[in-house]
Amino acid sequence: MAGSFFRVTCPDCENEQVVFGKAASEVNCAVCGTTLARPTGGDAEFAGEVVETVEAR
Numbered sequence: 001m002a003g004s005f006f007r008v009t010c011p012d013c014e015n016e017q018v019v020f021g022k023a024a025s026e027v028n029c030a031v032c033g034t035t036l037a038r039p040t041g042g043d044a045e046f047a048g049e050v051v052e053t054v055e056a057r
């Protein structure tokens with residue numbers, strides 16, 4: 001199964017950003033720099049709220 005992308009809302013500034021579900025490095029909010037996802041070796045752990053799943057094509 002290919003990885004999916006998730007639309008995550010930043011807990012600090014409510015910016016919505018698309019994050020790869022198996023991110024290999026920390027993903028930071030493009031607006032305020034808060035960590036939105038951190039790698040766990042498998043699926044990333046999201047710090048913000050996942051509002052939508054975006055299937056990879």
Ligand SMILES: [Zn+2]
Nearest residue numbers: 010013029032
């Ligand atoms: Zn933010």
